[in-house]
Amino acid sequence: MKQIERWVTRGRRLPFVFRAAIMLLVVAAIAGMWWQHQPAGSGTRDIIAFVRRACPAAHVAVPHPIVADGAHAIDRWAWAIVRGRCGTVRPAGHPEPHHQDHRRPHAADRTAS
Numbered sequence: 001m002k003q004i005e006r007w008v009t010r011g012r013r014l015p016f017v018f019r020a021a022i023m024l025l026v027v028a029a030i031a032g033m034w035w036q037h038q039p040a041g042s043g044t045r046d047i048i049a050f051v052r053r054a055c056p057a058a059h060v061a062v063p064h065p066i067v068a069d070g071a072h073a074i075d076r077w078a079w080a081i082v083r084g085r086c087g088t089v090r091p092a093g094h095p096e097p098h099h100q101d102h103r104r105p106h107a108a109d110r111t112a113s
Contacts, residue, residue: 036068044070051077055086
């Protein structure tokens with residue numbers, strides 16, 4: 001075991017800054033795992049409600065949401081959009097536009113006809 005340790009560190013100790021950074025990363029990872037399992041607040045519930053309204057295909061009912069459920073809802077919504085299972089999100093009270101496309105046709109389209 002000492003040979004492996006000597007080979008990795010080559011007889012030197014890591015500088016204090018790196019050791020402190022590693023400890024902070026470990027503490028942050030442990031705190032993050034604990035925090036993700038806390039009961040959801042109003043922000044997470046708002047995210048879940050938005051996903052339910054924006055894309056019913058991505059909504060999964062959760063009886064007692066936790067903080068991580070908000071992140072999972074955003075992930076499901078993004079994948080549903082990528083897969084084409086959701087339409088365009090329109091705010092409430094704003095119907096689909098019924099205007100014509102007034103852009104000029106592409107040069108290749110003009111020569112083909």
